[in-house]
Amino acid sequence: MTVDAHHHVWDLSVRDQDWIDRGSPLRRDFTVEDLAPEARAAGVDRTVLVQTVTVPEETPEFLALAAGHDLIAGVVGWTDLTRPDVADELARLRELPGGRYLKGIRHQVQGEPDPEWLLRADVRRGLTAVAEAGLVYDLVVLPHQLPACAKAAAGLPQLTFVLDHLGKPPIASGALEPWESDVRSLAAAPNTVCKLSGMVTEAAPGSWTVDDLRPYADTVLDAFGPDRLMFGSDWPVCTTETTYGEVLDLARQLIGAQDHTQVFETTATRVYDL
16 A cells, blocks of 8 residues: 555645746646555555645645545645634534544645744644644645754644655755755654755756666655654656656655655554554
8 A cells, every 4th residue: 555645635626825826837727536546556555635825725625635535644734724713623624524534734834934833822732633633733844944943843742743745855956965954853852854856846957867866765765764654756847857647656766665655654644644
């Protein structure tokens, strides 16, 4: 069994995805019906659908979608962590159609100008509510925000933090520092997990090779270990550089066969309670 722990869908007739550049090949609809044949052809049995925009309507839509499609085993949604009634809102989401598929919460921290946004008192209160709801928290951050991630994880040991896309390392430049030191500091907290995802879109467009990705994959495999590392396709974003099947094959090349079961199945199944 193979689990894809990170993909998206969107319908531009429902709402705009304002993060997609005009003229981008991503500026069209991508549905679970588009994904399913590609995923199953690649041997993927279950997926985790991850939020794309910070609007409250998206998460209920994703939960209903998961309830109606056997490929989606979990949803990482969005809610405003700073709202004073965040615990009630999480409980409300759990009661919606498909609410049992809610496994985690994510916010586009990468877009926050404050590099220590995660350490704000109102955000910490929201993160505590996420933990108390039995959910995990996905981190979509830029490398300079990793130190705050490490502090947040150390300060909230009861919450599992999942680092998306390796923390977006500078693969295109080939630089490892300070990203490597910072991601190792984050991994030192036992309540942290990393997704092997998003690498191809951080590499030099159109000219990268698997060897360009290897130092970054090796770093997170060593730092987190296979029991805290999980595969994510980042479909359809990955399609700007390669196909769904190829991004999965790349990940399998980067991870030794002895670790495949954990990275491609059991870590995601355990962390997201799929």
